[in-house]
Amino acid sequence: MEGQPHGRGVRVRGGRGRGQNRGGQVHRQIPDVVNHGLTMAEAGRSGKVRIEPSLNKNEAEFIDGRRKSVLQSLKKLQIDCSQNEVPNIALLGSGGGQRAMVGLLGSLVQLQKTGLLDSILYLSGVSGSTWCMASLYQEPDWSTKLETVKDKIIQRLGGPGVSWKEAFDKLKKYYSRKDYFSLTDFWAVMVITSYVKEIDEHTLTEQWSQHSKDSKVPFPIYTVIDKKCKQRNNGDPWFEITPHEAGYSLTGAFVDASNFGSKFHKGSKKNQQDEFDMLYLQALCGSALADEVEIKKQLWQKIKGEALLHPISERRPEDPNAPASDEECYQMLMNLVDMNLSVLTGEDPSAHNESIRTSLNVLSGGQSRSGTLRIADVEAHELDLKSYTMDVCNSLKGRIGWPFGEAVPSTLQETETRDFEDAGLLLNSPYFSVLRKERNIDLIISLDFSEGDPFMTVKEAAKTCKELHIPFPEVNLPSEGVKKPKDFYVFKGKNTPTVIHIPLFNMVNYKIEAWRKSYKTFQGPYSAKEITDLMEVAGKNITNNKGKLLEQIRAAVRQKGSRR
Template sequence: MSASKPQESGEVRFGHSLNKEEEFVARRSNTVLQCLQKFKIRCSQDAVPNIALLGSGGGQRAMVGLLGSLVQLDKAGLLDCILYLSGVSGSTWCMASLYQEPDWSTKLETVKDQIIKRLNGPEVRWTDTLAKLKKYYYEKDHFSLTDVWAVMLVASYVKKIDDCKLSDQWDQFSKDPLPIYTVIDKQSKQREEGDPWFEISPHEAGYSLIGAFVGTSSFGSQFKNKMKKQDEIDMLYLQGNKICWRTALECIIICNTNLQCILEETLCSCLFNVFPSKDPHSPPIDECYQVLLKLVNMNLDVLKGTDPSACDQSIRTTLTDLSGGQRQLIHQLEKLNDDKAAGKKAAKQYVMQYTVDVCNYLELKLNFWSICRCIAQWIWGRHYNFLHNMTDDAVPRALLESETRDYIDARVLLNSPYFSVLRKERDIDLIISLDFSDGDPFMTVTQTAETCKKLKIPFPEVNIPSEDVKKPKGFYVFKGKNAPTVIHIPLFNVVNSGDKIDAWRKKYGTSQVPYSAEMIAELMQVSGKNFAINRAKLLEQIRVVAEAKYFQAQARQI
């Protein structure tokens, strides 16, 4: 029977139990049971193993890599073993595309072709892009850089503006793994208080470890006396929440390619059209446009450690002209410059304040400068805090006192969604971790092991030979007492990439512009090899955890 969609009562749920609507698990378990029986694995209705598949971050590399992995897992006959599918960052781009199609796992080859056709197709029209950005701007209480990033960058990668809502897909998952999207609570991460791990499913959104949740359709609304309803976040925004602005700036510096053109030429000029000023005395558009470009370049100069004085002087000259020769603001900026201490950290603080002051000055004349303020103040993923002024002894006070929270890309803390499936209530027996990270291919699993040890969460011990960091194998298994078995699969390894691992990593970098059709096909094939080659090993580990759970259930009945 299909789970009914809950009423939008705006109630906050405290507790570690699963949402009552996650009865989906029982329905999906029937699919898992039938799959295991096809392989003659001993299993019973009351002891079906709970298996979770995790996709790490990694931009379009993760999106295409996860898709290729799932396609090959399906060909191996093992996709129906998966109970949960959880992702962060680029992996969620793939998930969002898959779950647009009800029961996608039963027709994955067709769905895969549709996704690849879209990725190889035309860009999203600028008229649609600007209309979406304008909608975000005017309809949200909290407009942030996540909105800009989702519309301007993510849509250009996935070639689609996805207006679907996650809760709208409530009744579509009768035959698919349950999707869980993971983000990080920025304030909890920075202050090391509360719970940074935040999960969003079709049922509810909330803090995985402390146990505080709200219905997904109400996430982002203000819970103060009577609930102030905000529109539910759509899938485009949810995908936009999966990449860090710092990464964007690094891409500009390292690559100096299309991303800089988007930021400097397209974004800036479009903002004038999206958010036109209603003030007849507004300063000339061209001059303001140049100020914005110089502000961007000045921030980049400081980030690169180069001299920003040329941009500084140009901005001062333009602002003096715009103010009719008045130098009050300029004197203020010069004072900041005089007080600036030596060192890169001080320079960053200075240029941030500088940007805020310039934006505050021009905001009186131009509506769009609120976006510039978001840039200067680094506002990402801001929402009303549904725990504000709530009362619960199990929830850290810091989470109850703030009116808003900022939810950011999980990769800034851990580039894999382990903690969404490590909730005790989900009773996971086997985790299949697909690592699409750049850099150390074992950082996600080693960091998870260390964090679990501190938090006393059952997790197997992880020991990686030093030589494997540069030359990883294609299949790792970690086991521990009373802990889930963890299978870790690096995307590029000595099995599917031979001695060209570094070349593959370089070719498919996170900062790479949208992949060509040839690159997508090649990466699909390489990622799929990890399951084609290791099918027997994976099946054996599934057999081990399934039969162990079966015999434990039999022993309890005696």
């Protein structure tokens, strides 16, 4: 998704190494505190970081089996080829919030109906597309019953969603079970649940266990970026998370998926952290609905809105031993929310500050030590607000049955981590996860659900690949392309993968501006009708171009055969 960062990553430390890019021509230095990625099975058991440009053994074994299934699907499509000529095809889903989630689902349904889905080797996504992937891979062999799975997902998306109590119970679980608690935990519980309408507590490795023994689904790759590498414009920012490994795609530094989140030092695991669940993974991948201020505003507004909908009497049974100050505590928390919102919107928070100080004095019998919020300048203002908010929450611990205080621990300020964020902040499509040399991709089908320039992703991918000496075709577009995009583009080059680019809204579905206005990245969850209409639009981009897709698959078969 487009926007600015909000989230924190995983706690890791130390160690350097070297890796090669797809072309083997540019060495990339592993960031100082890299060390969480995936390992081979043997390395995973010993908790080591694997630094080498090769596929994980389990992924390689699955891909071998999947290629055999792809061969059978190509025969059904009347594409004649040998096993060695089977093209490695990767399907990419861009970011774009719920628009990307629904758009990818509609596209996959039509790929299945046209018989093309079984030819896909890899399915990789960023941001909103990963929300779709997480929903699909919940279901064993989802590609064989996609119509049923689609109906189930749509029913859930149109449903009531996660309750306030469920959300805060989950937040308490995150706080009690995780060594490192961050804003991403809040984002998962308070925002992502409002879109995906569920709390999925399965892990990626648990989810994959129901798929790993067959080859009926594409291999999934979830992608994020390393915030520090992006900001400093050095190192390898592209980070992938698969059912077996997590790590830096171009550098070739990985840890076992079950160790993603654990603490490493100089390449060895120092302590085990439970594997992230799928709700947290979706939050990590989809962490940029807007800029940092907008994200904070959304969180505070969400807290206020839900709290107002659920008064204290609903959240806490009457306790005869409880102090008679619940209403004051509750009101103070609402004042604290309003103060945060006023700071973020540039308003004077003094009135809220006075109200909070008065209430604290009453509750503490005149012993409150809470300071006054300084408002000298915005930057100092916001820094002081963090400390102020923590002080007030700490003062309320034990006084109210709302777990806000304990859900904002001091560990939120820890820095001994790698910070990962929505890949859409750098490139809104997961090209670099599939451009690893060892994945040998022949054909990339890019489904672009981005807001704004519908060619930004492919143009930026081409530019970056040229800088890094990674094989990628030239991207030449007609001048009118941005305003009047077609529904199908093909980019080819010598000794490069072929890239098919399909913009979601185009001249074929003709109401481009109307569609864009109806499906903004930053709007709330879609209605049932909006979901149905968007599914149809995305699906037609596939059905209208079935013949062209088959033509490019045949061309990839011929090209692969000519190289042997």
